[in-house]
Amino acid sequence: MTFESDVKPTPTDRHHPLLKMALELGPMLVFFFANLRGPWLIEKVPALAELGGPLFVATALFMAATVISLVVSKIMLGHLPIMPFVSGIVVVIFGSLSIWLQNETFIKMKPTIVNTLFGAVxxxxxxxxxSLLGYVFNAAFQLDEEGWRKLTLRWGIFFLFLAVLNEVVWRNFSDDVWVAFKVWGTMPITILFTLAQMPLIMRHSTTPAGESGAGKDGETR
Structure with missing residues (x-):
């Protein structure tokens, strides 16, 4: 089984950027719309009622979409991205527990478990x-030792922040609000955080002489 860094731009990834994005975002969109149209889905496919309420139906479809996404990624892109793979395992385990025990807590705590795991690691x-983040991002850019240490620290804290934020949202708001936040809130927050790290990345970049950003004396500016 081949695993790849989530940011490592393999040749196949570069040729299929939209497919890669669809595989990563698709399961979450399925989860959102299945929860939103849960009663309609149960009406059209009565067998789904056996799973429970709309959130349980959405959870089952989320699990199926996640597995399909990983299979398609392996077939079409030739590898499995590490973070979606780990997240997918937790989705299947906690999703199955949620449906089996008819307890929404398990699927709601999945983001908490995954983000805490990444942050703790x-x-x-x-x-x-x-600085373990260097093993993931090294193919995208090169930083000095201090840069990797700082970036790893920031991402570790950020993952723990997402874990706490998920707990706050699902424990204090409705299911619909939590699902919407999971799909439409977490991604923008992560993108903004990633962009905010660019000054640090630029300061600690170790781009070889002769490449973009190198001065006439051969040192990176």
């Missing part, structure tokens, strides 16, 4: 002197 690596 990154911050734990720093405690042992390892």
């Amino acid at each position: 990154l911050l734990g690596g720093l405690l042992f002197g390892r």
